[in-house]
Amino acid sequence: MPEFATLAPPYSMPAASHGDVDLSDSSSNARNSALSQFLAGVEVRAFKIAQAALRHEDDALDAVQDAMLQLARAYSARPAEEWKPLFYRILENRIRDMQRRRTVRNRVMSWLPFRGDPDEDEPDPIAEAASDDPLPVRRLEIDEAMSALEKALGALPRRQRQAFLLRTLEGLDVAQTAQAMGCSEGSVKTHYFRALQTLRAQLGELYV
């Protein structure tokens, strides 16, 4: 049909299928690289913070993974300096969700005749293997101190533990901690001080 041939545009548009946009531009790569560096920098500390709250390694890893995905999905376009408080706020929400879910699950499980996961009692062969550490006594002392600290952190009220770990372990300043916790800077100082007093009362003999 020659009529239709004349109606065809003199230029050709690329066949764009939505979702297949070329991401090879430099700004996108730079953003991905910045996000990668950020996540690599916070992931282990975030894991320790989650572990202190949840007291379960796999749950803590799940919480960190969810927080990473949520940050990447919803906030990766935000300025990089906002990522840290945002990330820890997401992580804390995730930890709280998991704690609530666990409470419900424990209540349900308490009604069932069979309780407990048999896999949890199996020792990890790698962890059980003999260590070639040259200073086993010193290592044992540190292990004991860490164990006492983890126990004391687990017994702290949630907000105090959060303020303490974000300040001491992650090194956030008061303003960033306030952003991550969703409260005022004065509140952060109060929670932090109370956490410090409680920990000192419990661990004072071990550390000071």
Next chain:
Amino acid sequence: MSRDLNGTADFERRLHALLEESVQRVGGHARSRLNQARHAALAEAARHRAYLPARVAVWIRRPLLWMPASGAVAAAVLVSFVLWPPHAPQGYPAAEVNHTTVEDLDLLADRDGMDLMQGGDGQFYEWAMAQAAPSRGQGGGADPNSG
């Protein structure tokens, strides 16, 4: 009292060192899973970044799709003007007032909340002043200059 503050600062340093040690000791299994999680998050970010402009372009190309959304926004603006309280306190948005109230409740509900206020020894205030004076280098968690 300053001896006590020095002790607190020393205690903070020791705790920080111990926590750092615990970070160093995180095992290979956990590190491997964190690595996988990071890569999954980066893939998610790239996918989202690619998907978002395409969706925006679709919306811009279809003006008819905007009509319900613009109508809803216009209606919401109109309703907010009609229902907005005429004597709202200036400079204190409602959200912030509620936020502060919740925060105060949070502090008061804390089990040792009143202990701090009724202690009477001013230890917290002394500590807070030491935090505010970076030249003295006491306290402040991991980074004494940061807070």
